[in-house]
Amino acid sequence: MxxxxxxxxxxxxxxxxxxxxxxxxxxxxxxxxxxxxxxxxxxxxxxxxxxxxxxxxxxxxxxxxxxxxxxxxxxxxxxxxxxxxxxxxxxPLRVVKVYEAVQRRRGRPRLALHARVITYAGLAVTLLGFAGALAVYQQERTAPGATIRTFGDAAWWTCATLATVGYGDVAPVTAAGRVIAVGLMACGLALLGAVTGSFSAWLLQVFSGEEGGGSGEPPGS
Structure with missing residues (x-):
């Protein structure tokens, strides 16, 4: 072997x-x-x-x-x-990988490629966001001058960071919290790009099918 x-x-x-x-x-x-x-x-x-x-x-x-x-x-x-x-x-993102492997073992995935990308990206954002909120809350809750005092604050900050919005109402003040922020920003950009690119490709396939007289349905994989 x-x-x-x-x-x-x-x-x-x-x-x-x-x-x-x-x-x-x-x-x-x-x-x-x-x-x-x-x-x-x-x-x-x-x-x-x-x-x-x-x-x-x-x-x-x-x-x-x-x-x-x-x-x-x-x-x-x-x-x-x-x-x-x-x-x-x-x-925890391995859970997404395992789900994909299980679907393939059962045969052809039930969802189209674009739907799978969006679904898995959503799962990844949820798991990553929860883990990131826990990590930043642990680092920030007792820090002097911190604005992230509750887990709710941490969850709100994580959502804004992953979405690359950055309202600025709460922000990490510790070195560890800022390192976590950089990682979440990078992951947010990557996942947002994956979802946006997949959705754009799906729209192009739909419009190309309509112009070509097809059904407009994207391929299953």
């Missing part, structure tokens, strides 16, 4: 466990951040789950690195995986 086959086999076997680990990671992290007054035992338990999930991510990364046979070049060719390992809050 060659390296690519072994890697593919590993990824298929670990899809579901990694999705569960991602969900546990986000849930435990959310409880630690939002549940004020949580008994120390449960806070420690949540921290243990977070660290355990990260260890699972690190193990998966290491195994795929070894199976690839690329050596140090794996870090450069899989830079997104490396970034996700360093920033585990991005890991």
């Amino acid at each position: 060659d390296d690519d086959s072994r890697t593919t086999h590993w990824e298929r076997r670990t899809e579901a466990p990694l999705a569960v680990a991602s969900a546990l990671f986000l849930t435990s992290y959310a409880i630690r951040v939002l549940a004020e007054g949580l008994p120390e035992f449960w806070r420690a338990a949540c921290l243990a789950v977070v660290l355990g999930a990260w260890a699972v991510f690190a193990l998966d990364y290491t195994v795929r690195w070894r199976l690839s046979g690329q050596g140090p070049r794996f870090v450069r060719t899989h830079w997104l995986d490396t970034l996700v390992l360093l920033l585990p809050l991005l890991r």
Whole structure:
């Protein structure tokens, strides 16, 4: 079995466990951040789950690195995986990848390509926005001069940031909060571009079909 086959086999076997680990990671992290007054035992338990999930991510990364046979070049060719390992809050986005894999296993995806792009982008924005709001709220809520004092403030700020609106009514004041802001801005631009480009391509197909006397229906994939 060659390296690519072994890697593919590993990824298929670990899809579901990694999705569960991602969900546990986000849930435990959310409880630690939002549940004020949580008994120390449960806070420690949540921290243990977070660290355990990260260890699972690190193990998966290491195994795929070894199976690839690329050596140090794996870090450069899989830079997104490396970034996700360093920033585990991005890991819940794996749920979107798993959903796509499940749909393909059942045969041809039910949604057209453009609809899938918009749907998956919406899921990604929701998961990323929730994780970003948690992270910035954790950093900002006790900072001197902070304007993000509640999770509601953090959620509002995250929505404005991902939408690249930037009202300026609330903004992070800590260094960590601003780093999170830069990441959310970049992700917001990328996801907005994906949705806008897909919608524009769909409109072009519809209008081209009408001019050509077709039905105007976009292809299924």
